[in-house]
Amino acid sequence: MPLFGAIEAGGTKFVCGIGTGVEDLKTVHVPTTSPGETMKATVAWFREQAAGGLEAVGIASFGPIDLDPGSPTFGYITSSPKLDWRNFDFVGAIRSALGVPVGFDTDVNAAALGEARWGAAQGLSDCLYLTVGTGIGGGAIANGRVLHGMLHPEMGHIRIPHDLLRDPYPGGCPYHGDCLEGLACGPAIEARWGAPAQDLPADHPAWALEAHYLALALNNWVCTLSPKRILLGGGVMQQPRLFDLIRQELARLLNGYIQTSEVTSGLDRFVAPPQLGSRAGVAGALVLAEQAYAAWHGENE
Amino acid sequence: MPLFGAIEAGGTKFVCGIGTGVEDLKTVHVPTTSPGETMKATVAWFREQAAGGLEAVGIASFGPIDLDPGSPTFGYITSSPKLDWRNFDFVGAIRSALGVPVGFDTDVNAAALGEARWGAAQGLSDCLYLTVGTGIGGGAIANGRVLHGMLHPEMGHIRIPHDLLRDPYPGGCPYHGDCLEGLACGPAIEARWGAPAQDLPADHPAWALEAHYLALALNNWVCTLSPKRILLGGGVMQQPRLFDLIRQELARLLNGYIQTSEVTSGLDRFVAPPQLGSRAGVAGALVLAEQAYAAWHGENE
Numbered sequence: 001m002p003l004f005g006a007i008e009a010g011g012t013k014f015v016c017g018i019g020t021g022v023e024d025l026k027t028v029h030v031p032t033t034s035p036g037e038t039m040k041a042t043v044a045w046f047r048e049q050a051a052g053g054l055e056a057v058g059i060a061s062f063g064p065i066d067l068d069p070g071s072p073t074f075g076y077i078t079s080s081p082k083l084d085w086r087n088f089d090f091v092g093a094i095r096s097a098l099g100v101p102v103g104f105d106t107d108v109n110a111a112a113l114g115e116a117r118w119g120a121a122q123g124l125s126d127c128l129y130l131t132v133g134t135g136i137g138g139g140a141i142a143n144g145r146v147l148h149g150m151l152h153p154e155m156g157h158i159r160i161p162h163d164l165l166r167d168p169y170p171g172g173c174p175y176h177g178d179c180l181e182g183l184a185c186g187p188a189i190e191a192r193w194g195a196p197a198q199d200l201p202a203d204h205p206a207w208a209l210e211a212h213y214l215a216l217a218l219n220n221w222v223c224t225l226s227p228k229r230i231l232l233g234g235g236v237m238q239q240p241r242l243f244d245l246i247r248q249e250l251a252r253l254l255n256g257y258i259q260t261s262e263v264t265s266g267l268d269r270f271v272a273p274p275q276l277g278s279r280a281g282v283a284g285a286l287v288l289a290e291q292a293y294a295a296w297h298g299e300n301e
Numbered sequence: 302m303p304l305f306g307a308i309e310a311g312g313t314k315f316v317c318g319i320g321t322g323v324e325d326l327k328t329v330h331v332p333t334t335s336p337g338e339t340m341k342a343t344v345a346w347f348r349e350q351a352a353g354g355l356e357a358v359g360i361a362s363f364g365p366i367d368l369d370p371g372s373p374t375f376g377y378i379t380s381s382p383k384l385d386w387r388n389f390d391f392v393g394a395i396r397s398a399l400g401v402p403v404g405f406d407t408d409v410n411a412a413a414l415g416e417a418r419w420g421a422a423q424g425l426s427d428c429l430y431l432t433v434g435t436g437i438g439g440g441a442i443a444n445g446r447v448l449h450g451m452l453h454p455e456m457g458h459i460r461i462p463h464d465l466l467r468d469p470y471p472g473g474c475p476y477h478g479d480c481l482e483g484l485a486c487g488p489a490i491e492a493r494w495g496a497p498a499q500d501l502p503a504d505h506p507a508w509a510l511e512a513h514y515l516a517l518a519l520n521n522w523v524c525t526l527s528p529k530r531i532l533l534g535g536g537v538m539q540q541p542r543l544f545d546l547i548r549q550e551l552a553r554l555l556n557g558y559i560q561t562s563e564v565t566s567g568l569d570r571f572v573a574p575p576q577l578g579s580r581a582g583v584a585g586a587l588v589l590a591e592q593a594y595a596a597w598h599g600e601n602e
Binding site for chain 2: 064078079125126138140142143145147148149150151152153154155156157158159160161162175176216219220221222223224225226227228253255256257258259260262263
C-alpha cells in the first residue's frame with residue numbers, strides 16, 4: 001500500500017498526516033505562522049516520518065485558492081486576508097521540497113471527500129459538508145465529484161432573510177454585512193449576545209435563532225444542490241441541541257414541497273454530524289493525495 | 302447519422318421534435334390536455350415523421366418527476382399539480398409505443414444541456430440555466446454532468462431577503478409564500494402591480510425590484526454552484542432592460558468578494574440570454590435521446 005502525506009492547512013494550525021488510509025493515519029499539529037516557518041516544520045516532519053517512502057501529498061487549504069489547472073497561479077493561496085500567505089505557491093513549495101505529486105483543494109471540499117470516503121456520507125453520489133465556526137464554508141459532491149466550477153463555492157456568503165425586528169444585529173461580514181456567515185458564524189453569535197457560543201446555555205434563545213438561519217441556508221441548498229445528506233461540523237455545531245432545532249426548522253421551511261424519503265421520514269440521517277469529526281479535513285487531504293498519485297501514474301505509464 | 306425524437310413537455314403544450322441535431326430539428330406543437338389525448342397525438346406524429354427510423358427519444362418534462370433509475374416509479378411524473386398527469390408513466394408510455402430507448406430529465410435540466418451543447422454555454426463544464434416565467438426553475442451542469450442529486454433541483458424555492466417596507470406583496474407560492482418564485486415569477490409580478498409583466502413599460506419600478514430579487518438568487522447560486530455562466534430565459538426575461546439591471550445588482554451584492562474574470566470584467570457574458578431561445582428545451586431533449594441511445598448501445602454490444 002503506498003504511503004501518502006496529508007495537510008489540512010487552517011488559519012491557526014496545520015494538521016499534517018501520514019498513512020495509507022484513515023485507519024493508520026498518524027497526525028501532528030504545526031502552528032500557522034509565516035509560510036517560511038510553517039512550511040519548514042511541515043516538510044521536516046514529512047521527511048522524518050516517511051523516510052523517503054512518500055508517494056504523494058494532498059493539501060486541503062484555507063482560501064481563497066486557485067484550483068484552475070490552466071491558470072499560471074494554480075496551487076496558490078490568492079487573496080487571503082492573511083497577508084503573509086497571499087500569493088503563496090503552496091503546491092509548488094510542497095512539490096519541490098518533497099518531490100512527489102501534489103493534490104490540492106479547499107479545506108471544506110476535502111472534508112466532504114473524506115466523509116464520502118470513510119465517514120457519514122459513504123456511498124453517496126451527492127452530499128454537502130458544511131462547517132460553522134469562525135467562518136461558514138461548504139463543500140459539495142455532485143455525481144460523485146467535488147464541485148469546483150468557476151472558482152470554488154463560497155457558501156457562507158449566500159443571502160438569506162433577516163428579520164431586523166427579531167434580530168437587530170446588522171451582521172458582521174466585512175463584504176456583505178448580513179450574509180449567512182455575517183449572521184450565523186461563531187463571531188456573529190458572540191457579537192450579538194455578548195458571549196462566545198460555547199458559553200451560551202442550551203436553553204439560550206441564541207440557538208433557536210442560529211437554527212433558523214442555518215435551516216434557511218439548508219433549505220436553499222436542498223433546492224439547489226439536492227444533496228442526499230448534509231453534514232454539519234465546526235465549533236458552533238458542538239451545541240448538541242442545534243441539530244434537532246435545525247431539522248425541525250428545515251421541515252417547517254420546506255413545508256412538504258420536497259417529497260423524498262430523506263426529507264419526509266429520514267431527517268435524522270439527512271442532517272447529521274460528520275463521522276470523522278475534526279479529522280474529516282486531513283482524511284480528505286489523504287484522498288487528494290491518492291487522486292494525485294493515480295493521476296500521475298495514469299499519465300506516466 | 303441516427304434520427305432522434307425529442308419531447309419538451311410543458312404545462313400548456315408539448316414541443317415535439319425530430320432530427321439528427323439542432324440544425325435539422327423539425328418541430329411541432331401538441332396541446333397539453335389529458336395524457337391519453339396528448340400522448341396519442343405525440344406518438345402519431347413521431348410515427349408519421351420517422352417512418353420507423355427513430356433510434357431513441359428524449360423527454361424534457363415539467364415536474365416533479367422521478368429520475369432515480371433504482372426507483373419503481375422511475376420515469377413517472379409524480380406529485381404534479383396537474384391531476385391528470387399525476388403518477389403518469391411517461392417513459393414507459395413512450396418506450397412501449399415507439400419501441401426505442403428513452404432519455405428523461407426535467408425541462409430546465411434539458412435546457413441547460415441544450416445550451417451547453419449548441420448554445421450559449423458551449424464548452425463550459427459548469428453552467429446554470431434559469432427560466433423565469435409562470436414559475437422559476439433552474440438546471441445546473443457541474444463537472445460536465447447534469448446535477449440531479451436526491452431528486453432534482455427546485456431552485457425557484459430558495460428563500461431570499463424580502464424587505465416588506467419596500468415590497469409589501471406577501472408572495473404567491475402556495476407552499477412558501479415569499480420564496481424566490483413566490484416573489485419573482487410572472488404571476489407574482491402581475492399580482493403585485495395589477496398588470497402582466499409584458500404590459501409594464503421599461504421604466505416601471507417593477508423591473509428594478511425584479512432585478513433585485515433575481516440578483517439575490519444569482520448571488521446565492523454563484524456562491525453555491527460557482528457556475529462559469531448563467532443563462533436566463535423565460536417570458537419575464539423578454540424585458541430587455543432586465544439583464545443590465547440584474548448584472549449591476551449582482552455586482553453590488555457580491556461587492557468584490559468573488560475575484561474571477563467572469564465576475565470582475567465579464568458580467569455581460571457571465572449573465573446572458575440563452576442562444577437557442579425557446580428551442581433550448583427541445584434541443585436538450587435531443588441530447589437526452591442521444592445519451593439514451595449511447596447507453597443502450599454500450600450495454601448491448
